[in-house]
Amino acid sequence: MSVLLRRVLARVLLFAAALAALVSLAAPAAAHGFQSVVYADLAGDGPGVVRAQLQLEYDLLVVSAADAERDDPLYQDGTAAFDDGDADAQAAALVAHRNTVAAYVGERFRVAGAGEPCAPTMADNVTMTWQDGAPYAVVTVDYACGPTENGHEVTAGLFADDEGFVKDTKTILTYALDLHEGSTVLDAEHPAFTTAQTPLERFWEFFRLGAEHLLTGIDHILFLLALIVGSRRLREVVIAATTFTVAHSVTFILAATGVVAAPPEVVEPTIALSIAVVGAWYLWRLWRGGRVDQDLSHAHGFLRLDRAGWLRVGVVFLFGLVHGLGFASALGIDEPWSWTLLWSLLVFNVGIEAVQIGIIVVVFPLLVLLRRRAPRIGMWASALLAVAVTLAGLVWFVQRVLGIE
Structure with missing residues (x-):
């Protein structure tokens, strides 16, 4: 790794530390707390x-x-x-x-x-x-x-x-x-x-609830941003986001219908840790290789990723399972299975996915454009965002383990 790149990362770390501190103070340590x-x-x-x-x-x-x-x-x-x-x-x-x-x-x-x-x-x-x-x-x-x-x-x-x-x-x-x-x-x-x-009005109620939850859940947004900043190509962010969606949808429905359960004392710190891990993944690749935005010459086809890419997908899937438990806890449903309940859960999930897709559609093209038109500024912006996300995740992890509100 070049000396210049190490200096850039060092400066980014200093700037991001202050930014992460502000983010963690502005948002509650437990994104799903203080509610009934x-x-x-x-x-x-x-x-x-x-x-x-x-x-x-x-x-x-x-x-x-x-x-x-x-x-x-x-x-x-x-x-x-x-x-x-x-x-x-x-x-x-x-x-x-x-x-x-x-x-x-x-x-x-x-x-x-x-x-x-x-x-x-x-x-x-x-x-x-x-x-x-x-x-x-x-x-x-x-x-x-x-x-x-x-x-x-x-x-x-x-x-x-x-x-x-x-x-x-x-x-x-x-x-x-x-x-x-x-x-x-x-x-x-x-x-x-x-x-x-009307049925359309009932659909809108749960769709709105799902959309609002993701928009107001700063921890889930930061996790999604970590996936975006760590993706080199469109296929990587699509595969990672799809994996996250499938994983959290499974545990979300199972938890909301009472099939599985996990204490929030475990779920919430793990969600915070997932943010730090996925953000740090990009920084580790940047530190090890220095060129994280290049194409994979040996990877042909939409689903072709290198070994590190598939390992990242596996990690995202595991953390997605935990995020699904967090979504279920936020909705507050723990009732026996029924068709009516399943419909409501699916609509809630559609609201979550609509916002998630919207964030990807807006943020990823801007990041790609910046990386191509101004590579050095793009590297600074990506590294700054990754460090801020990582530090915020670590701060929340400590706060949630210690029970600090």
């Missing part, structure tokens, strides 16, 4: 009655319903039961303060028919379950509605941002109501849903 997921299952239960079975994160329900007032009986009993980890005591605390819980849930999760609000009545019994590594309370609420011919409208606002405990709560809503059945996702930007919604 509400599970809502709606069905008709006789004339004029809509029954909602809600699964709510227990500790959030306690502090939100009690308005975090430490002298509130629900807060005292509920937090004590949470600290003890006793599921029976947790359910008993919610039942004992049923009126407080019912008032909060009825205000924040509303059902309306023909434009008129339905009157909520919370059932006496509360059970406990386990979702996303946390205790969840299963609460049943019956909504008495008047006659309606145009379906029901559901508005979800549980654990809102203004409460200050979590951000961007998503409500996974499944329904069998008004001769319609399906699923959708509600959040702060799209809090309402009507059973008169």
Whole structure:
């Protein structure tokens, strides 16, 4: 390797260290943290009655319903039961303060028919379950509605941002109501849903959710950028991106349907490590050979790669499997398999892939053009991006292993 190239890499390292520090500080250490997921299952239960079975994160329900007032009986009993980890005591605390819980849930999760609000009545019994590594309370609420011919409208606002405990709560809503059945996702930007919604509108909800997740998930974007910057030819980035897509699609669907599971304490650090490894791969090739943008004279045909290229594809596939678990965790679904669920998952995945393809279409041609028109500047830009991605991945890896938010 030439002395000039070593000096370039040394300078790039200094610039990128500062850039990576800014990136890691600007984005949360756990891209899928600080959120909660509400599970809502709606069905008709006789004339004029809509029954909602809600699964709510227990500790959030306690502090939100009690308005975090430490002298509130629900807060005292509920937090004590949470600290003890006793599921029976947790359910008993919610039942004992049923009126407080019912008032909060009825205000924040509303059902309306023909434009008129339905009157909520919370059932006496509360059970406990386990979702996303946390205790969840299963609460049943019956909504008495008047006659309606145009379906029901559901508005979800549980654990809102203004409460200050979590951000961007998503409500996974499944329904069998008004001769319609399906699923959708509600959040702060799209809090309402009507059973008169068309299939195209339901498609758009999950497509938008998948697209937004990749756009707001800085760790997945950096992984994709690492794949792009480390690719010499179009075939390399296409093969790597396709491999990543296939791998994360498999584990995403298996995890979301409850077939496989992995703790976030393992998944999130591994995702961060994958970013560092794929970014460092380009730097290692640059350090060893110095010419990473040349064609492979012996590689003919779209799928022909050298040995190092296929090794990189294998590494991308393994890390793609882990990223799929991260996507499933972000969506927050862990339900038994059904055709409705599979359709929703596939649409969510299509949203992810649409953004991924868009990033490749924009970034890769620009990088190739820069490498050909101004090779030295292209090398600087590629190396700078690779070092920044690598350092950001390492910082996140340490933060996630140590549990630093």
